[in-house]
């Protein structure tokens with residue numbers, strides 16, 4: 001970009017030189033006195049208008065009036081820098097070369113033919129401007145032309161360098177091969193590789209290179225690749241805070257906020273569950289994993305505690321708390337589905353005597369044996385036996401009708417007897433026995449579960465009263 005501008009500056013400077021020469025040339029060519037001079041030459045006109053100072057002020061090295069048929073009417077060469085007359089022979093050569101190319105052919109009256117540019121002469125490259133002679137009002141026939149030329153000097157090259165701030169030197173145009181197609185000053189840099197040095201040519205009016213310029217750029221114009229990279233770096237630098245903010249938000253703050261919200265919900269619900277958040281931040285992921293492991297441990301412990309809280313410590317079967325919970329659920333279930341619900345209460349006979357006689361530890365062992373026997377003799381998954389308290393047990397039976405309850409009670413009576421636990425102090429048997437009382441209800445016999453329980457207790461009382469080692473069933477009409 002910068003290099004393009006620098007080359008453009010060189011181009012503008014060359015054009016300015018040409019333009020300035022062309023304007024001077026036009027002023028002198030389209031002028032009544034010049035028009036008259038070509039037809040009626042006088043010494044006075046030359047003496048008045050083409051003095052040494054004229055060459056200096058116009059910055060020209062030669063002025064030539066060319067008449068019809070390309071005949072030189074008057075000419076003068078004067079090196080306006082070194083301020084001496086040009087060799088006439090040399091002047092003729094230069095002039096002849098230029099005239100051949102620049103003599104105007106058009107005779108239009110509305111437009112004054114003019115040519116300007118560079119031309120290669122046997123003397124060397126020169127800058128020229130030629131204008132058809134006309135009257136001041138631009139009228140008149142074709143009577144000839146006025147030619148100005150200026151030598152291409154080192155100072156011209158220097159001016160280009162100063163104006164464009166480039167280092168420019170003139171190369172040897174003769175060193176160029178015919179195959180070298182060096183571009184002109186203004187040629188685009190787009191297809192050229194980046195370089196600080198390049199060669200450019202100034203072409204003559206026929207399009208042939210006549211001045212070779214070796215150009216060295218002063219500014220280290222970065223190659224496009226670097227510009228893109230710089231641009232990307234700048235964009236990244238601008239975006240970096242947003243990117244970091246996004247990473248921190250999505251990887252840390254959002255999972256953290258959600259995690260905290262979930263933990264608060266867990267606290268409100270009173271139960272722990274694993275966090276589902278994940279994070280690519282290793283430490284934060286470790287924290288989540290550790291928390292989930294903690295949740296798993298706490299949940300397992302809680303389940304164990306809950307199980308313990310519902311179990312009887314001596315026998316391992318359900319305790320009274322579990323019994324009451326299960327009874328409540330069973331009541332709801334059977335009421336909703338109009339199913340029979342039965343409670344069997346049972347008690348070891350004369351257990352005080354057993355303890356007193358055989359000791360408390362033997363009593364514990366007997367209770368454990370009875371509990372195990374009861375559990376083993378309950379057939380269904382829904383059935384439940386619990387230690388109701390002391391040497392008393394309770395059984396819940398869902399969807400079990402009266403004959404089935406009776407059958408089960410007899411089975412349990414027999415099973416405990418078959419344990420053959422010696423009970424010397426029992427007045428009903430030499431072995432440990434139990435008494436059972438049951439109550440069975442469907443939808444209407446009992447208004448509440450407490451009432452059903454009470455009836456089962458009454459039935460047990462009746463069994464005890466009837467001598468023990470037997471089973472009684474409460475009925476809605478007659479117990």
Ligand SMILES: Nc1nc2c(ncn2[C@@H]2O[C@H](COP(=O)(O)OP(=O)(O)OP(=O)(O)O)[C@@H](O)[C@H]2O)c(=O)[nH]1
Pocket residue numbers: 314347348349350351352353355359360361362363364367389390391464468
């Ligand atoms: N070894 C032991 N004895 C217990 C346990 N729980 C209660 N007992 C005893 O069981 C006995 C119950 O006595 P009672 O309520 O008078 O009843 P019982 O002697 O069995 O007489 P009936 O029930 O009328 O046949 C008490 O002596 C309690 O100490 C226990 O966990 N282990």
